[in-house]
Amino acid sequence: MYDVYKIREDFPILGREVYKHPLVYLDNAATTQKPRVVVDSIVKEYYSVNANVHRGVHYLSQLATELHETSREIVRKFLNAHSTSEIIFTRGTTESMNLLAYSFGEAFLKDGDEVIISVMEHHSNIVPWQILQQRKKIVLKIIPMNDKGELLLEEYKKLFSERTKLVSVTHVSNVLGTINPIKELIRIAHEYGIPVAVDAAQSVPHIPVDVQDLDCDFLAFSGHKIYGPTGVGVLYGKEVLLEQMPPYQGGGEMIQSVSFEHTTYNTLPFKFEAGTPDYVATTGLAKALDYCTTLGMENIALHEQELTRYAMDKLNQLGDIRIFGEATEKDAVISFQVGNIHHLDLGTLLDRLGIAIRTGHHCAEPLMRFLGIEGTARVSFALYNTKNEIDTLIAGIERVRKMF
Numbered sequence: 001m002y003d004v005y006k007i008r009e010d011f012p013i014l015g016r017e018v019y020k021h022p023l024v025y026l027d028n029a030a031t032t033q034k035p036r037v038v039v040d041s042i043v044k045e046y047y048s049v050n051a052n053v054h055r056g057v058h059y060l061s062q063l064a065t066e067l068h069e070t071s072r073e074i075v076r077k078f079l080n081a082h083s084t085s086e087i088i089f090t091r092g093t094t095e096s097m098n099l100l101a102y103s104f105g106e107a108f109l110k111d112g113d114e115v116i117i118s119v120m121e122h123h124s125n126i127v128p129w130q131i132l133q134q135r136k137k138i139v140l141k142i143i144p145m146n147d148k149g150e151l152l153l154e155e156y157k158k159l160f161s162e163r164t165k166l167v168s169v170t171h172v173s174n175v176l177g178t179i180n181p182i183k184e185l186i187r188i189a190h191e192y193g194i195p196v197a198v199d200a201a202q203s204v205p206h207i208p209v210d211v212q213d214l215d216c217d218f219l220a221f222s223g224h225k226i227y228g229p230t231g232v233g234v235l236y237g238k239e240v241l242l243e244q245m246p247p248y249q250g251g252g253e254m255i256q257s258v259s260f261e262h263t264t265y266n267t268l269p270f271k272f273e274a275g276t277p278d279y280v281a282t283t284g285l286a287k288a289l290d291y292c293t294t295l296g297m298e299n300i301a302l303h304e305q306e307l308t309r310y311a312m313d314k315l316n317q318l319g320d321i322r323i324f325g326e327a328t329e330k331d332a333v334i335s336f337q338v339g340n341i342h343h344l345d346l347g348t349l350l351d352r353l354g355i356a357i358r359t360g361h362h363c364a365e366p367l368m369r370f371l372g373i374e375g376t377a378r379v380s381f382a383l384y385n386t387k388n389e390i391d392t393l394i395a396g397i398e399r400v401r402k403m404f
């Protein structure tokens with residue numbers, strides 16, 4: 001049984017008030033709240049373990065290293081990766097994508113080569129490729145979508161050429177909520193012999209993701225969006241590709257030996273992890289993943305999809321509302337506009353009622369341009385949200401509407 005009210009007790013912040021209203025937190029696509037086990041693990045590690053990892057012979061350093069590397073194994077298991085060599089700790093999806101664009105770009109891309117992305121990408125899967133364009137004159141090709149917010153597979157197939165070197169696409173849109181048919185996108189790319197990188201920032205926290213089943217070549221996600229700490233994330237990559245890619249940053253940890261004449265690099269995954277990692281955050285991330293595993297990712301997905309359907313129905317019943325993203329396969333994100341109320345006004349007034357939503361372009365300006373809008377209001381759900389909270393949101397929107 002999925003007892004959402006019992007689950008909520010694990011998240012102390014959900015009990016607080018905002019402007020004398022009980023907090024209704026519906027900005028989970030931006031970041032999620034943290035369960036007690038995650039916060040406790042951070043406090044405990046700083047109070048009783050703290051020491052730098054990998055380099056120390058002393059007891060605490062070894063203990064911290066053990067926690068850090070156990071966390072890597074927990075991530076590996078969570079994604080069903082083949083080996084911990086394929087799990088690179090980063091600061092989050094953004095850093096993962098920058099690492100990928102830099103290093104994959106160095107190893108495999110030449111002037112005139114092409115990378116396929118989609119119209120619904122977050123800036124973190126656009127701008128790193130544009131930065132690469134300044135070093136190498138690569139071409140970005142864009143998969144279009146239909147009015148429901150679904151990628152057009154036939155158009156996608158037409159984008160491949162002999163210059164295509166990579167497909168880099170989001171699994172779930174942080175604006176439209178569309179769950180892209182990622183397995184199919186990967187299968188098609190592989191038919192052309194092209195590797196695929198998946199921005200899984202909005203999928204790993206919400207639906208089961210198995211990298212071997214997807215057969216993706218790279219996959220990125222952020223810890224803070226899956227109930228873990230800020231400042232930690234993951235880049236998964238197939239060993240055979242990572243082996244051929246150069247380091248992203250230089251410094252401690254990523255070397256085997258250094259002299260002024262010649263430096264050799266460490267083995268995977270350390271080659272990509274220069275400097276002291278946030279080893280306390282990796283432990284917190286592992287606790288968050290364990291928390292999700294205990295609840296069951298399938299159960300979390302079912303709960304959130306029920307919330308999404310419920311909210312879609314309720315919003316549609318309001319009338320005079322425009323919803324962006326009505327894909328058949330839709331996840332826990334709903335973007336909308338109410339009448340001609342500016343999204344910023346809506347968000348600000350809902351906030352006064354204790355309801356936290358997001359407004360703006362959601363770091364997807366090209367998508368906004370494609371939709372011909374400036375921004376939207378967005379609600380996004382997590383494993384602890386309830387139908388009651390959606391009712392509060394709807395009542396809040398009605399109240400705001402009366403004010404206009």
Ligand code: PLP
Binds near residue numbers: 125
């Ligand atoms: N990709 C998508 C689809 C996202 O929704 C986000 C964050 O909202 C990111 C990437 C960037 O994540 P982060 O800011 O944690 O690096």
